[in-house]
Amino acid sequence: MASLSSSHFVASFLIAFFISCDIFSSTSAARDLAQKTNSEFLKTSCSATIYRKLCLTSLSSHANAIQTSPKLMASEALTVTLASAKSTSIMMLKLSQSHGMKPREVGAMRDCVEELSDSVDAIQRSIAEMGNFSNSDFQLMISDVQTWVSAALTDETTCSDGFGGNLMNGNLKTVVRGRIVNIAQLTSNSLALVNRYASVHG
Known part of the structure; x- marks a missing residue:
């Protein structure tokens, strides 16, 4: 009787083990498929940009967060840009206060700090607007975001x-x-990614 009970336990254990393996395998396969899909979406989206390699390298670690959402793609791109603009603005401010620079260099640094500050502000407003809109006012929202990001680009170029x-x-x-x-x-x-979002949304 004990032998029969033991055999039943072993059989039950093996069945449970194989079911667990099958579930794990299915979950793993689904996760791999999702990651591949997210990666392909990232590549497709970045193909709409001028600087494709930079797009891929700057956003590849965000692929799983973006998934296949054009809105999240644009938002993450803006967030990455904002972080870079902020760190550079801080660097520029420190450099502008260093000694040994020519008057023209000091002037250019100070102008640049001001322009970067405006750029940071415009990108922050864009991110906030992207997160606080409803479908009823989408065109107004996206128009504002496009205007602000364009203004930020102008400041940076200047x-x-x-x-x-x-x-x-x-x-x-x-x-x-x-x-x-x-x-x-x-x-x-x-x-470019904001524009892509606007085109697929409309």
């Missing part, structure tokens, strides 16, 4: 232009323009 020419310190110009160009490219990509 900042970069201020470091043109040969009167600027070579190393300083390289560092600053490199950071500003990166933000401008992120902003350009964000605008």
